Amino acid sequence: xxxCLHVPGLPASQQALLxxxxxxxxxxxxxxxxxxxxLALEGLERLFGSLEKLAWAMAQRAADLGWxxxxxxxxxxxxxxxxxxxxxxVTVIPAGREAEVLAPLPxxxxxxxxxxxxxxxxxxxxxxxxxAALPERGLAERLxxxxxxxxxxxxxxxxxxxxxxxxxxxxxxxxxxxHPAALLEPLLFLxxxxxxxxxxxxxxxxxxxxxxxxxxxxEDGGEHLRVYRLPxxxxxxxxxxxLLRLDLEAHxxxxxxxxxxxSAGPAAPxxxxxxxxxxxxxxxxxxxxTLARLAALVGEDRVGAPELLDTxxxxxxxxxxFRAGEPGRFAGGRRAGGVSLALRRFRPPLPARVEAPEGRxxxxxxxxxxxxxxxxxxxxxxxxxxxxTEGYWREEFDVALAGGGLYRIYRDGLRGGWFVEGSYD
Amino acid sequence: MPACLTPLTTAARLRPSEPLRxxxxxxxFDRLTGGLPRGSLTEIxxxxxxxxxxxxxxxxxxxxxxxxxxxLVDATxxxxxxxxxxxxxxxxxxxWIRCGGEAERALRAADRVVNAGGxxxxxxxxxxxxxxxxxxxxxxxxxxxxxxxxxxPAILVVATxxxxxxxxxxxxxxxxxxxxxxxxxxxARLLVGSAFQAFPRKxxxxxxxxxxxxxxxxx
Numbered sequence: 001x002x003x004c005l006h007v008p009g010l011p012a013s014q015q016a017l018l019x020x021x022x023x024x025x026x027x028x029x030x031x032x033x034x035x036x037x038x039l040a041l042e043g044l045e046r047l048f049g050s051l052e053k054l055a056w057a058m059a060q061r062a063a064d065l066g067w068x069x070x071x072x073x074x075x076x077x078x079x080x081x082x083x084x085x086x087x088x089x090v091t092v093i094p095a096g097r098e099a100e101v102l103a104p105l106p107x108x109x110x111x112x113x114x115x116x117x118x119x120x121x122x123x124x125x126x127x128x129x130x131x132a133a134l135p136e137r138g139l140a141e142r143l144x145x146x147x148x149x150x151x152x153x154x155x156x157x158x159x160x161x162x163x164x165x166x167x168x169x170x171x172x173x174x175x176x177x178x179h180p181a182a183l184l185e186p187l188l189f190l191x192x193x194x195x196x197x198x199x200x201x202x203x204x205x206x207x208x209x210x211x212x213x214x215x216x217x218x219e220d221g222g223e224h225l226r227v228y229r230l231p232x233x234x235x236x237x238x239x240x241x242x243l244l245r246l247d248l249e250a251h252x253x254x255x256x257x258x259x260x261x262x263s264a265g266p267a268a269p270x271x272x273x274x275x276x277x278x279x280x281x282x283x284x285x286x287x288x289x290t291l292a293r294l295a296a297l298v299g300e301d302r303v304g305a306p307e308l309l310d311t312x313x314x315x316x317x318x319x320x321x322f323r324a325g326e327p328g329r330f331a332g333g334r335r336a337g338g339v340s341l342a343l344r345r346f347r348p349p350l351p352a353r354v355e356a357p358e359g360r361x362x363x364x365x366x367x368x369x370x371x372x373x374x375x376x377x378x379x380x381x382x383x384x385x386x387x388x389t390e391g392y393w394r395e396e397f398d399v400a401l402a403g404g405g406l407y408r409i410y411r412d413g414l415r416g417g418w419f420v421e422g423s424y425d
Numbered sequence: 426m427p428a429c430l431t432p433l434t435t436a437a438r439l440r441p442s443e444p445l446r447x448x449x450x451x452x453x454f455d456r457l458t459g460g461l462p463r464g465s466l467t468e469i470x471x472x473x474x475x476x477x478x479x480x481x482x483x484x485x486x487x488x489x490x491x492x493x494x495x496x497l498v499d500a501t502x503x504x505x506x507x508x509x510x511x512x513x514x515x516x517x518x519x520x521w522i523r524c525g526g527e528a529e530r531a532l533r534a535a536d537r538v539v540n541a542g543g544x545x546x547x548x549x550x551x552x553x554x555x556x557x558x559x560x561x562x563x564x565x566x567x568x569x570x571x572x573x574x575x576x577x578p579a580i581l582v583v584a585t586x587x588x589x590x591x592x593x594x595x596x597x598x599x600x601x602x603x604x605x606x607x608x609x610x611x612x613a614r615l616l617v618g619s620a621f622q623a624f625p626r627k628x629x630x631x632x633x634x635x636x637x638x639x640x641x642x643x644x
Contacts, residue, residue: 299525377607
């Protein structure tokens with residue numbers, strides 16, 4: 001059995017979506033016409049149930065994409081195509097009743113050559129039933145083999161093999177501009193359109209995007225490429241647009257844009273089973289947008305999850321990309337039950353004047369930190385990376401000042417000078 | 426409405442009279458305050474070395490232990506990841522936003538994080554900002570933040586050197602530095618910890634919660 005999915009008046013910009021929509025149901029899809037595709041249905045009943053259910057599922061998928069589609073199921077591709085062109089809604093033609101169902105349809109649904117259509121019109125043949133009833137020999141003598149082939153299609157008895165075409169694996173949308181876009185707003189307007197189409201294509205294939213690549217051809221002949229990797233597969237054009245806006249605001253192209261190319265790295269959509277007793281974590285889509293906004297606010301290198309570096313250098317860390325925790329991912333966190341004295345760092349350390357007779361600090365003077373030292377512990381010597389120019393060698397002290405306050409200060413043995421590193425708070 | 430549905434409607438309108446709270450693992454503090462209230466703003470204020478950061482770290486540890494995601498909006502980049510890691514805090518669980526000393530950035534970042542949802546604990550650390558900068562923060566900011574966190578399971582904690590949030594805080598705690606503990610001979614001293622006191626100012630409690638914070642090398 002074969003099904004034909006026909007969308008009357010399908011805009012040219014959406015014609016590429018039609019085979020992708022059909023590919024969600026069958027691996028054998030033939031793009032029969034710009035506004036129609038034909039699918040082989042063999043073996044699909046196990047997946048979708050009856051042919052009626054399958055046909056309705058196809059109509060529903062098309063409706064999700066905003067199309068008012070016609071779906072017809074028949075024993076051969078041409079009968080399915082003729083029925084889809086001629087009958088609204090969903091039609092399932094039982095095997096052997098093709099001629100009966102197609103009979104009232106106009107000849108135009110077969111799209112005959114203009115001269116044949118004119119001849120048939122002169123003969124007064126208006127419907128497929130009338131065409132099917134003509135004597136075959138006489139039709140062959142007058143219209144040739146094309147006439148006979150047309151009559152077989154009118155009877156729903158034409159036999160031909162489907163010519164399926166594999167859907168392209170690349171999900172890409174492109175747009176060339178008549179006038180270069182120099183401002184962000186018009187560019188975003190166009191990007192919104194491309195994203196909408198790209199997400200429709202992803203939806204038609206049952207996929208989501210794990211990566212977005214925006215390629216801009218610039219007026220000065222150069223190119224501007226932005227790659228946005230997403231933490232989880234997403235298919236939200238609104239969120240994508242906001243991410244691209246923030247990214248383009250942070251990294252604007254150096255010249256006006258002549259053409260846009262937007263492609264998606266496809267992935268299976270995310271499916272998460274939340275637990276009843278697992279605490280809520282930020283939604284990945286919302287979190288990604290929040291991280292992008294925070295990066296725009298404070299800088300990309302100032303947002304993330306801290307990670308200690310494998311070195312003895314004091315205050316050695318880096319910020320890595322923050323990811324919302326999967327349930328149970330942090331199960332190793334220590335149970336609260338005790339605290340330890342926390343250090344607040346001054347970044348950069350505060351330069352200080354320290355009176356230190358015999359190497360022991362007696363008075364500390366720095367911006368916002370000053371007083372006589374009433375208790376001091378140290379020196380604790382720290383050194384390393386002497387083979388590098390940024391090596392370190394210092395003597396650290398923990399000091400309590402007379403006016404209150406507990407600080408860590410140090411003397412830089414390589415560059416000289418005293419510094420207040422932080423306060424115990 | 427059918428009479429049989431009346432009890433159901435009444436039950437649906439029931440709200441807990443007290444917000445849910447997160448005990449932070451300091452027994453005296455938890456006994457006095459019941460823990461940090463969810464869906465509310467908590468303010469912790471005090472001078473340097475009064476134990477504000479230690480209390481924040483305890484709250485972060487408690488939130489992480491109950492598998493919640495935490496965010497730290499750090500106005501002056503004062504957070505020490507090494508201290509947190511050595512206390513057992515999983516750094517992967519923390520979104521750290523370093524604001525470089527800008528109060529306005531910190532407030533906007535906190536607003537974004539709270540509105541993103543899903544964070545169990547959001548800490549806004551303004552503790553090292555100068556009073557003249559803090560004085561410029563319009564009170565409307567606190568109402569906005571309190572409104573954003575209301576009705577959510579999130580806890581918003583603001584650390585400051587002086588009381589700032591006014592009526593917006595559901596729990597206001599003043600920290601006072603206690604005594605540092607030293608060990609060893611006079612010429613070979615070692616800082617082994619410090620004692621702090623937390624005074625709940627709203628709601629007012631007559632007594633203070635004292636706790637010891639040992640230095641990490643003395644634990």
